[in-house]
Amino acid sequence: MRRTGNQLSLLPSGKTDVDPAPGAVARVFDAARLTQARHLAGKTKKEIAEAIRVTPAAVGQYESGMTKPRPELIPLLADTLGVPITFFVSGRPHARLDASGAHFRSLRSARAWQRDKAVAHVKQVWELTLALEKRVQLPPVDLPGFAGGEMHSGVDLPRSPVEAARALRAYWRLGTGPIPHLVRHLETHGIVVDAPSGDRADREVDAFSISYLRPIMVLTANRTDDVYRYRFTAAHELGHLVLHGDTAPGDTQHEREADAFAAEFLTPRDSVMPELPARVDLRRLADLQRVWGVSVDSLLYRCREVGLLSDQAAARAWRNLAQLRSQPGFVTESVSRYPGEQPVMLRQAFELAAAQTGLTLPTLAHELGWSVSRTRDLLNLEEQRPVLRLVP
Template identity: 50%
Template sequence: MKLVSDSGGRADPAAVARAFDPERLRQARQLALRTKQDVAHAVGVSAAAIGQFESGVTPPRADTVDKLAAFLKVPVAFFTAGRPRAQLESGSVFFRSLRSTTAKQRSKSVSYTEQVWELANALERHVRFPNIDIPGFSGGEVAPGSFSADPAAAAQQLRHAWRLGDGPISQMVRLAETKGIVAVLVPMVEDEVAKIDAFSTVALNRPILVLSPDRADDVYRHRFSAAHELGHIILHGGRTAGTVDIEREADKFAAEFLTPARVMESRLRTRLDMADVLAVSREWGIEPRSVVYRSRELGKISEATARRGYIRLNQMNIPHEPVARFPGELPSLLSKAVELAEQRGVTIPELARELAWSPAHVRRMLGAQDDRPHLTLAE
């Protein structure tokens, strides 16, 4: 729907009010980590009125649309119906650190994932993405029976399908992207809330994997998070997220996918040598703690020895390896798609208009950082 604009190219609030999409208000509010009461107070209506706007019972007036856009920091046109939109339920998004996330954070993550899909969908109108190379994937899930229900066996089957052999996976995130999975790396949540490691969904026509470096900027943890979310994609389509058993299954998948047991059986030692633990960590791209855990899991060392190993690692205070030092672990599919689109004359401002986002928001979704210093004024 083409909206009447003012002389500055801004959508007419009255036209937007007539074509108002209730789900866009819900999405913008959740992305801003705001409650209905927060929004109501800011725009001068009741919380019940915001609920009616979001449920589609009544649309907001033109002046309220203006205030909603200003408070939630979106263009007025963002609230217009008619653009392709994904709608996810929170139970279809898998979180690696579910227990440390609040309902508000999970709602933001759901809305964020919807927008990742919108960006990918817009880009796919201009650029051909890699085909989805996941056996049995169709219609938002992997067909039952495509993989073993046992997480370790499923990881072995995927390694075989992707012809990875038994060696270390040098670039975990790039591997996922070459198989048609959309991955993004962004600081997902603001400083005032706990950080989210990673989350994913297979409920759309293309799997989406979101990683955040905020909680611990450590490439080894980051790689495990990516493999963990890949486990959800392979094992859990059609299942409700959030249960302890599902998270454990994803952990087991990740451990086997990154460090196949048949190789680790001969590689890991029966006595814990910290120099060798660090060597295995570097060789296989996993955390030193994961080496100790895998050694215990495969029966190479006792539980008591593993506990001593964890204590020793804490005392060593091993520095993290930042994700940015490892290009193959930084998502690049969407940013490269933007580069190709620009070669065809489709710029970021044009994508922003197509999506009814600001150009700055498109860049944030692509993982661009705002490195400008913060201006602080003394009172």
């Protein structure tokens, strides 16, 4: 991603204050922060109640704002939920989001608590983005149909998924060939992309997107760690953002439309059709997957879709493909091997703010009310401390 001009608003980084006493936190306790922390931890009100030795009804009253927890309960809540006590202090900006506004890639497997956890995660991504935007000018949102950003294209995309994909390609000047570095293109046009990995990746939530002041897309890379599936998922979520931003999520028809958008966006029919084999040729399709950045499975589906393969021939090809998954050319390729598919916008924004304003990780964490480790995780920063290894 290129930086042009001086994309910086100079602000002092500030100093980290001493954490307030539990009594002070109790007096300005933010009920919504408790709900957010509970969702992030994936815990029920009953589990929280048992941990701090109150009733589930009491926890419900804390979350509704009817009552505030006693001062001695504040550290217990923080320990139970894995947040600093300053997390519960009111006054910080909130993202008014709920799970009903998010488009989830896996409609059937994502349960209610997993969706709540995912949306709580997005709230933190939004808060981090907002904190960085106070210091660094991020790429403006340049997405037709998106009304929340500071830049309006004046372009209305067609409602047809295929036509919308073609129109967006033309608007972003992507041509008609393969799209390298898909995630970098999304970030360049102002879409916030987060790809949690390791402990903070919920394997049951494949991916989802949501529009709120900025469009935000979360891609769980290590659910399959297959770069081709990952790219298709990114294009699928892009389809939701441009086609379904003003409609309620959860419709299976929307999922089919997002798939159709992704297929045309990544492999335009008029461009890819002359390259597809007239009969099943898995080796040829394996070569094409590296050219177009989509899986052999997707290319087989494309062959069937454009009439090159019958349903029966496609079914036989998928059975044969299943037996080749461990063979060279057919094994999955890790997303980690493709830097252009890994989000960098927020990390680079922090690094620019650190260089220009003296912003430090502890200062940013304090401003957000998070732990330093949580802030580092969401920025995808490497641990800087050297590792001591002891040899017996």
